[in-house]
Amino acid sequence: MGAYTKITDLVTGSEGSAFITTDGQNRYFFELSKIEANIEFTVIAKKLLGHRMKQHKVVGAEGKGSMTIYNVSPAALAVYQQYIKDGGVPQISIQVANDDPSSTIGKRTVVMRNCILSKVPVAYLEDGSEDLNTTDTDFTFDDLDDLERYVLPENMR
Numbered sequence: 001m002g003a004y005t006k007i008t009d010l011v012t013g014s015e016g017s018a019f020i021t022t023d024g025q026n027r028y029f030f031e032l033s034k035i036e037a038n039i040e041f042t043v044i045a046k047k048l049l050g051h052r053m054k055q056h057k058v059v060g061a062e063g064k065g066s067m068t069i070y071n072v073s074p075a076a077l078a079v080y081q082q083y084i085k086d087g088g089v090p091q092i093s094i095q096v097a098n099d100d101p102s103s104t105i106g107k108r109t110v111v112m113r114n115c116i117l118s119k120v121p122v123a124y125l126e127d128g129s130e131d132l133n134t135t136d137t138d139f140t141f142d143d144l145d146d147l148e149r150y151v152l153p154e155n156m157r
Helices: 074-086
Strands: 016-022 025-028 032-046 055-070 092-099 107-113 134-141 143-148
Touching: 016 074, 032 092, 032 134
Parallel strands: none
Antiparallel strands: 016 025, 016 092, 032 055, 055 134, 092 107, 107 143
């Protein structure tokens, strides 16, 4: 039988960890509930003389993401208070590792640099809520490094 993907080698989304670095201080991103980040290409389309179809060219890229955070940390609000008070914006990096011990493909770790969260929680109360206090926010990032990469599953090596 040929090589195939085993379901045990697919990575579970809840297996991993995240760290946030603000002004050089690295800490476990304990208030993170969910994170998703993507790179989106900026593409131009142009029909050139003598061609009936448009051609496409990548002219840039943009890092975008979204996350859900628990409203339990004073650190995020402090970042924005710093901007409001003195105009300074600290450098923020977010490092995410997917590490499912049941998989044979190993660990993947990426770090996104120069992150800007579009909003942070200031206050939230709701008299009828029994849900955990969370905030959904978008973010951008300007650079990234792929620190560790998945390998081929054991049965395909």
